[in-house]
Amino acid sequence: MTNRSTWINAAIGAVTTIALSFTGFSPLLGGGIAGYLQRETPKRGAKxxxxxxxxxxxxxxxxxxxxxxxxxxxxxxxxxAPGGLELAIIFLIMLPMLALWFVGLSTAGGYLGGYLHTNSRPPTGDNLGVER
Structure with missing residues (x-):
C-alpha cells in the first residue's frame, strides 16, 4: 500500500467535487474521498x-x-435589472460565500472520511490494543 501525498488526495477529491457538481453536496463527497484516501487521523483528513x-x-x-x-x-x-456595477458588487459578495461553502463542506467531509478510514479497518493486533 502506497501513501499518497496530501496534494494528490486533495486533487482526487477536487475532481470528484467537480464531477458531482450537479448535486448539492458534492464538496462533502469530494472532501470525504480526499480524507479517506489520506489514510491518517480525522484531523489530517480534514486538512x-x-x-x-x-x-x-x-x-x-x-x-x-x-x-x-x-x-x-x-x-x-x-x-x-442589475447593471454591470450592481452585478460586480453581487459577485464580490457571493464569491467568498461560495468559497467558504465549498471549503467548509469539504473540510467536514474530509474529517468524516478520515474518521471512516480509522474506524473501518479490520480488527488486528494494532487496533485492538493488544501489545506485542
Whole structure:
C-alpha cells in the first residue's frame, strides 16, 4: 500500500467535487474521498478535504468571472435589472460565500472520511490494543 501525498488526495477529491457538481453536496463527497484516501487521523483528513475544496473552488471562480465579463457589457433590459456595477458588487459578495461553502463542506467531509478510514479497518493486533 502506497501513501499518497496530501496534494494528490486533495486533487482526487477536487475532481470528484467537480464531477458531482450537479448535486448539492458534492464538496462533502469530494472532501470525504480526499480524507479517506489520506489514510491518517480525522484531523489530517480534514486538512486534505479543505485543500480539496480550495482546489475545487478554482473552476467556480473562473466560470463566475467569465459570466461577469459577458454580462457586464449588456445594458439592463428592464429598469429593475442589475447593471454591470450592481452585478460586480453581487459577485464580490457571493464569491467568498461560495468559497467558504465549498471549503467548509469539504473540510467536514474530509474529517468524516478520515474518521471512516480509522474506524473501518479490520480488527488486528494494532487496533485492538493488544501489545506485542
Amino acid at each position: 486534505a478535504g479543505a485543500i480539496s475544496g480550495a482546489i475545487a473552488t478554482i473552476p467556480l471562480v473562473l466560470v463566475m468571472c467569465i459570466g461577469l465579463l459577458l454580462y457586464a457589457g449588456i445594458p439592463a433590459a428592464s429598469p429593475g
